[in-house]
Amino acid sequence: MPGLYFHIPFCHKACTYCDFHFSTSLRTKEPVLAAMRKELRGRIGELQEQSLSSIYFGGGTPSLLGTKELGLLLDDARSLITVDPCAEITLEANPDDVSAGSLSAWRSIGITRVSLGIQSFSDQRLRWMNRSHNAEQSLRAIELVAQAGLASWTIDLIYGLPGMTIAEWDEQLTVALGHGMPHLSAYCLTVEKRTALHKQVATGQISLPDDGRQAAQFQHLIQRMEQAGLVQYEISNFGREGHFAKHNTSYWQGVPYLGIGPSAHSFNGTRRRWNMANNVRYADGIAQGAVYWEEETLTPNQRINEKLLTGLRTMWGVELASLGETFRTASKAMIQRYLALNELEMRDGRLILTRKGKNFADRIASDLFMPAP
Ligand code: SF4
Incomplete structure (x- = not known):
């Protein structure tokens, strides 16, 4: 069964390492959301009336939207196509957007899974990453999410940070495991062009661990997760049985998906299509019936x-x-x-x-x- 992806292109702050499409200004929020609803209505037929097994709100920072805004997109989807009763509906959330109230509101509109962008439990590291939250907010968010009665939840962590040692990485994993997470996505820091990190590395302000040290941290991650009973079902993803991410697994297995929003990608089995990574041009393109995407048919x-x-x-x-x-x-x-x-x-x-x-x-x-x- 196919999946549906909503790209919410807004963030509280620009993280040092990030090259995803987002804006820290909410000026275009209303036209972009209106355009996304229109895009969904216009393109839902591409899924050929199959029912959805997953819906994913990614970004950007989807938790920055109000529950009503998220709910409208979900209601539109439900009115246009059958959503499997067991569908996984994931919301990416920043720890500073998580509260007992927000979790209850997200559950009320049908969110079944929350993906927390923790990245690190160290205030010093979080400041360097220019994250919008601190370590205390991360721990509080995890506690709340764990008690929220969701079908599943997950956290993101980053390793391979400048000067990171195995001992520091081990400590991060110990904190994460101590909170009983059912799923972890752990990514090695990579330097993407047009990011603040790229500039810092290019000007020699910082250097990243060499390949050998990154590989050692990766192997340590695998070992700690194995010991804790989490299965490495994808290179960067570890989960307990029953908690593997349905949406991402479908993507890795070549199942079609429809991507809605600026910069969102879609795949129908033979053709890839990607929307403009520009909020104004995306919204204007949809409003004016102009082409707002590029595509290629795979050989x-x-x-x-x-x-x-x-x-x-x-x-x-x-x-x-x-x-x-x-x-x-x-x-x-x-x-x-x-x-x-x-x-x-x-x-x-x-x-x-x-x-x-x-x-x-x-x-x-x-x-x-x-x-x-
Ligand atoms: S919150 Fe996520 S999408 Fe936004 S800038 Fe940071 S890493 Fe990028």
Whole structure:
């Protein structure tokens, strides 16, 4: 079953490392939300009347919207398409937006899962990241979310920070695990162009841990999660049974989804489409019936490469037969090489990364890529 994604392009502050599309000004909020409702009405047919298994509010900072604004988008979706009674409906939330009142309001409109952007439990790190919350708010938010009666919840953490040691990372994980989280997304800090972080690194103000230290922190993460009984079902995602993210898993498994809002991406199995990452141009484009998106139709080789890139990151890997005879012939030697290096394994006809291979997921996938087109 397909999923529906709403991109809410507003944030309280600009985080140092972030290159997602957002604005810290709410000036365009009303026209953007009106345009999103119109876009949803105009494009819902692309899902071909299948029912939705997941709805995801991402951003940006969706928790910055009022419950009424979120509820209108959900009501529109429900009036236009069947939403599975067991659908996962996720809201990304910043800790400073979480209160007993907001959680109760979110539940009342049907939110079943909250994803908390914690990132760190250290005030010093949070200040450096220019996050809008502090560590105390993070801990309070986790306590409230854990008691809110949601079907599931998750937190985000970042490792690979400048000067971070294994001991510091271990302490972060201990705090997180101490609060009984059922799911964790942990990302290694990456330097994206056009971010404050990029400038700091380019001018030599800071340097990030080298690959070896980042890999050691990644392996430590895997070890701590294993010990705590959380399954690494995707490179950066760990969950207890029954708490794996449905929306993201569908994405990694190539299930179609419809993305609504500025910069949102959509995929229908063969075609990718992405909206303008500009609030004014997006809203004006929709209001005036102009083109506000770009798209590409994937070639057979591009579809194979997508399957490799996303599928190999999951614990289910990629079914070799589904990649076709041409791929199997072209990649035979490379697959053998990675099997011999113990970075890939073959299980029940599926190519799966080993624990060692998880350190090199993107490189292995790209080595197996079919040539364009
Ligand atoms: S809150 Fe999230 S989307 Fe907004 S700037 Fe920070 S990392 Fe980016």
